[in-house]
Each structure stands twice: as structure tokens, then as C-alpha cells.
Amino acid sequence: MSEQYKPINWNKIEDAIDKATWEKLTEQFWLDTRIPLSNDLDDWRKMTKAEHNLVGKVFGGLTLLDTLQSQDGMTSLKENIRTQQEEAVLNNIEFMESVHAKSYSSIFETLNTEAEINEIFAWAETDEFLQYKAQKINDIYHNGTPLQRKIASVFLETFLFYSGFYTPLYYLGHNKLNNVAEIIKLILRDESVHGTYIGYKFQLGFNELSETEQADLKMWMYDLVFDLYSNEEKYTHELYDEIGWTESVLTFLRYNANKALMNLGQDPLFPDGAEDVNSVVMNGISTTTSNHDFFSQVGNGYRLGEVEVMSDEDYNF
Numbered sequence: 001m002s003e004q005y006k007p008i009n010w011n012k013i014e015d016a017i018d019k020a021t022w023e024k025l026t027e028q029f030w031l032d033t034r035i036p037l038s039n040d041l042d043d044w045r046k047m048t049k050a051e052h053n054l055v056g057k058v059f060g061g062l063t064l065l066d067t068l069q070s071q072d073g074m075t076s077l078k079e080n081i082r083t084q085q086e087e088a089v090l091n092n093i094e095f096m097e098s099v100h101a102k103s104y105s106s107i108f109e110t111l112n113t114e115a116e117i118n119e120i121f122a123w124a125e126t127d128e129f130l131q132y133k134a135q136k137i138n139d140i141y142h143n144g145t146p147l148q149r150k151i152a153s154v155f156l157e158t159f160l161f162y163s164g165f166y167t168p169l170y171y172l173g174h175n176k177l178n179n180v181a182e183i184i185k186l187i188l189r190d191e192s193v194h195g196t197y198i199g200y201k202f203q204l205g206f207n208e209l210s211e212t213e214q215a216d217l218k219m220w221m222y223d224l225v226f227d228l229y230s231n232e233e234k235y236t237h238e239l240y241d242e243i244g245w246t247e248s249v250l251t252f253l254r255y256n257a258n259k260a261l262m263n264l265g266q267d268p269l270f271p272d273g274a275e276d277v278n279s280v281v282m283n284g285i286s287t288t289t290s291n292h293d294f295f296s297q298v299g300n301g302y303r304l305g306e307v308e309v310m311s312d313e314d315y316n317f
Helices: 016-027 037-046 049-077 084-111 114-126 128-143 146-160 162-173 178-206 211-240 246-263 279-286
Strands: none
Touching: 016 084, 016 178, 037 084, 037 178, 049 084, 049 114, 049 128, 049 146, 049 162, 049 211, 084 114, 084 178, 114 128, 128 146, 128 211, 146 162, 146 178, 146 211, 146 246, 162 178, 162 211, 162 246, 162 279, 178 246, 178 279, 211 246
8 A cells, every 4th residue: 555645734733933934924925916016107217227227137137036936946945844834834935936026027017118028038038147146046956955955045035136135125215116115025024034944944954964964065055155156246246337336235245145144054254244234225124114904005015914124133033
């Protein structure tokens, strides 16, 4: 007789973090269709061609990375789960990554012409530095060990996304594109939970390794950070040199690379702290939203899963 199929029992929890994460993610469920993006059109019309180009490319890049996470990332992580509830949580994360990817298309549909949208997606499919990081992470998802896959996932969610997040957060800090930024804050809130949860699962496995195995994996991990950051420097120069924000974005990236390492239970690598990041961007992360009824489109926040103030503690359970 074949092995018995086991129903998932949420009344018998092996790991309390699974249940807590499931509840957190379902409480903060949201959809892009409830954000009135058209309210940002006045701001958009006043922005320069260089700014339009930047916004299009950063969101094109984020669309590609969220697609990678939803189509390959979570599938690879589900191959090595500790509990049935963990797979349920990863299913939730997989769906929300698809919501994130779709959200950028809603932004494009509101702000851009069809020709501009086609140009943005063509750029995302061919840009050397964007494709490098996507292919690097995807190769680990398909060929890495279970713990290496978790490292790649945390680096993607807590580090590599942030070269794109900088732009809407900067504009939010200057009271521009507020509804676009609302979506980004909702995505940020999700990613902070995703990164800490997968980082926690990594630490459980890491702590079971021998000292030699831990040392080898840490060397691999820090080599990967250096490689990804080197590529991210080139990507950031490509996107931000024209508008003059490059060095500020790189500081933000180093800060979030440290956050990714901390999610994995490791020591930070770079000297950059929150105090070194552009205060306008940090204020943008910390700005709360106005609430409204989930079933109306009045206002730009949610009562169901309110956007909360982001802080360093959001990166930890």
C-alpha cells in the first residue's frame, strides 16, 4: 500500500512561527485594485522625461524580480519544508508575489501609454545587470542546496528589491506619487514578513550543520553578497546617474544588505546604518496611510491590514 496522505491539521502546530506568520499575512491581505492610482496623474504630468524613464525602469525591474519569486522562488523552497503549515505559508507568499508583480502593471496602465509599457518590458528582458541578478538567483533556486535557496530568497526580498523601492519612497517623501507609493508600502510590509520568515527557517537548518559546514556556507553566502552588490552598483549607476541619486541609493542598498544578513542570523557586512540613509526615504517608509473601508475606493489605505509604521523591528519576529 502506498504511503498514507496526511491532511494538514492547524490545531496541531509543530512550529508556532508558521501559525503566527500565516495570521500576519492573511491579516494584511490587499489588492492593487483598491488603490486610486489615477489620483497621481497630476504629479506624473509635472515630472520630467528623465523621471518618467527612471520610474518605468525601476518598476520594470521590480516586476521581473517579483515574477521570478512567484514562479520559481517559492516553488523551489516548497521542495524542502519542515511542516505542512510551512508549505501553506509559502503558498500565501507565492500568491502575494504574483499580486506584487500585477500591481506594477496597474501602475503602468495608469501612467504610461501602450508603447511606453512595451518599451519598459523590452528593456527588462534585455538589460544586462537586471538579467544578471535574476539569472543568478534563479540558478540557485534550480541548482542550489535547500539552505542556499533560502539565502537567495532572503537576498532578493530584503536586498535586491530596494534599488527599485528607493524611487517611490523618495517621491513619497516629497509628497509626489502618493498612491503609487501606497502600493510600494504595502509590498514592503509583505516583504518584511517574507524575509524574516524565510530567514528564520534558514536559521533552523543552519544551526543543525557542523561547524565546518556552517563556515563553508557562510563563505558562500558572503561571496554571494559581494557578487550581487557589485552587480547592483552597476545597475544603480545605470538607473540613477542621470538624475543624480546614485550614491544615496547605494547607501540604501548596503543598509538593506545588512538587514538581509541579519534576517539570516549573520553579522552585517557594511558600515551603513539607518542614520546614513537619506532621511526623506526613511521618512517615506515610516509614513502611515489614511484608512478607508476595504470595499470602497475612498482614500488610499486599508482597514483590513492597515499599513503600519516600518521600523528596524519589522525585520525581526
